[in-house]
Amino acid sequence: MPQTKKEIVKVEDLHKRYGKEEVLRGISMEVDEGEVVILVGPSGTGKSTLLRCINQLTRPDSKKVWVNGIDLTNPKTDIDKARQHIGMVFQDFNLFNHLTALDNVMLGLTQVLNMDKETARQKAMAELDRVGLCNKFMNYPGQLSGGQKQRVAIARSLAMEPIVMLFDEPTSALDPELIGEVLVVMKDLAMAGMTMICVTHEIGFARDVSTRIVFMEHGDIVEQGTPKKMLSNPDLPRTKQFLGKISDLH
Amino acid sequence: MEELRVLVPYILRGLSVTLEVTGVALGIGLFFGAILAILRVYGGDILSRILTVYTSILRALPHILLLLVIYFLIARIVNLSPFWAGSLSLGIISSAYQAEIIRGAILAVPRGQMMAARSIGMPRFKAILKVILPQAFRHAIPPWSNEAAIVIKDSSLVYVLGVPEILRQAQYYSAREYQPFLAYVTVAVIYFLLTFTTNRGLDALEKRIRIPGF
Numbered sequence: 001m002p003q004t005k006k007e008i009v010k011v012e013d014l015h016k017r018y019g020k021e022e023v024l025r026g027i028s029m030e031v032d033e034g035e036v037v038i039l040v041g042p043s044g045t046g047k048s049t050l051l052r053c054i055n056q057l058t059r060p061d062s063k064k065v066w067v068n069g070i071d072l073t074n075p076k077t078d079i080d081k082a083r084q085h086i087g088m089v090f091q092d093f094n095l096f097n098h099l100t101a102l103d104n105v106m107l108g109l110t111q112v113l114n115m116d117k118e119t120a121r122q123k124a125m126a127e128l129d130r131v132g133l134c135n136k137f138m139n140y141p142g143q144l145s146g147g148q149k150q151r152v153a154i155a156r157s158l159a160m161e162p163i164v165m166l167f168d169e170p171t172s173a174l175d176p177e178l179i180g181e182v183l184v185v186m187k188d189l190a191m192a193g194m195t196m197i198c199v200t201h202e203i204g205f206a207r208d209v210s211t212r213i214v215f216m217e218h219g220d221i222v223e224q225g226t227p228k229k230m231l232s233n234p235d236l237p238r239t240k241q242f243l244g245k246i247s248d249l250h
Numbered sequence: 251m252e253e254l255r256v257l258v259p260y261i262l263r264g265l266s267v268t269l270e271v272t273g274v275a276l277g278i279g280l281f282f283g284a285i286l287a288i289l290r291v292y293g294g295d296i297l298s299r300i301l302t303v304y305t306s307i308l309r310a311l312p313h314i315l316l317l318l319v320i321y322f323l324i325a326r327i328v329n330l331s332p333f334w335a336g337s338l339s340l341g342i343i344s345s346a347y348q349a350e351i352i353r354g355a356i357l358a359v360p361r362g363q364m365m366a367a368r369s370i371g372m373p374r375f376k377a378i379l380k381v382i383l384p385q386a387f388r389h390a391i392p393p394w395s396n397e398a399a400i401v402i403k404d405s406s407l408v409y410v411l412g413v414p415e416i417l418r419q420a421q422y423y424s425a426r427e428y429q430p431f432l433a434y435v436t437v438a439v440i441y442f443l444l445t446f447t448t449n450r451g452l453d454a455l456e457k458r459i460r461i462p463g464f
Binding site: 055057080081082083084085086087088090092093094095096097098107108111112139140141142143144153156157160 | 360362363365366367368369370371372373376380381384385388461462463464
């Protein structure tokens with residue numbers, strides 16, 4: 001039965017240049033509700049820039065980025081309001097260093113969504129529980145391992161009830177032993193139907209949970225397709241070469 | 251002992267003026283210094299350049315010269331008592347130094363903190379208030395305690411405007427009783443105690459609000 005999926009993210013002919021260097025050269029992509037899209041490609045290819053252009057942490061040079069039907073490049077759009085529902089997880093966690101795990105998750109609830117303290121506290125505890133860290137709620141970021149920090153960061157985003165989650169190399173700064181615990185949380189999230197766009201080279205994760213792998217190089221999309229096709233039988237030799245290399249590593 | 255009995259009232263009167271001048275100057279300096287620092291970091295290129303000129307000029311000139319210039323500038327516009335004119339001038343001077351201290355402290359907060367705050371939909375100003383400044387002020391305490399010691403000592407400069415702070419009172423005393431040594435040594439001891447306890451207090455504050463594990 002054909003089903004019209006709701007379009008969550010849409011970018012059209014996205015351009016971004018830093019000085020002379022053109023980082024994004026006209027990217028177009030659409031992400032539907034419930035999709036888990038993996039962005040892969042050599043470093044310096046513009047994957048992170050693409051993510052940041054989606055929630056406008058980086059302002060693109062072109063004018064076509066929609067999230068949930070709202071044009072985020074329109075100056076009249078309340079970008080803060082739009083960002084409330086676009087979760088973002090960073091490579092280096094970026095937890096608020098001066099706040100406990102609980103307060104990290106609560107800050108957006110009380111200060112952005114104006115929730116009362118008690119409700120926010122319960123909600124934050126529930127989110128910490130979801131990432132398996134409710135026993136660490138009083139710990140400061142400096143007292144958590146990298147994997148725990150990243151899980152708190154995910155909880156902080158989830159508490160805002162995002163319609164889409166952007167992951168910018170969420171496991172790249174972690175010791176190999178700690179990567180698993182973060183991937184488990186991300187897998188649960190994908191299974192629960194969260195729309196996700198992840199920059200990651202965790203090929204196992206891509207194979208198991210993604211709906212699409214997008215291979216980028218030099219600021220452009222080279223090829224995209226289902227993980228099965230991309231990993232076993234891509235159209236282009238360059239895709240095969242790159243994905244083959246990172247598959248061997250894992 | 252008789253000398254001390256005469257000296258103490260002079261010293262106490264002067265000490266309270268010194269404390270008031272210092273308190274007002276540091277307070278004004280902190281308030282405007284923080285605003286200057288925030289505007290310099292987040293206010294955009296043009297504003298930042300203008301403010302750089304402001305802080306550069308204030309930091310380039312001798313404090314006593316600035317005190318006189320600002321005093322006579324202010325005196326032309328409004329009628330202020332020498333106490334307020336002096337304290338305000340010291341505060342303005344201190345704001346230039348404190349702006350640099352706080353600016354450095356803000357820049358020491360990792361960029362990702364602002365990005366993370368913005369990514370959950372927090373407006374920029376609120377992110378500065380709730381995420382950046384609480385961390386920046388912790389970085390600022392050690393250099394700030396240096397500035398506090400300087401302002402305590404600079405408070406003696408308001409004597410050029412005729413404000414009877416502790417050093418001025420010591421001069422009154424020594425002129426009357428011919429005991430300069432006793433007067434100035436007493437004042438020296440008091441300045442030492444003031445800066446010493448202030449720095450100790452700020453050290454304690456720094457430890458108290460240190461972020462666990464950071």
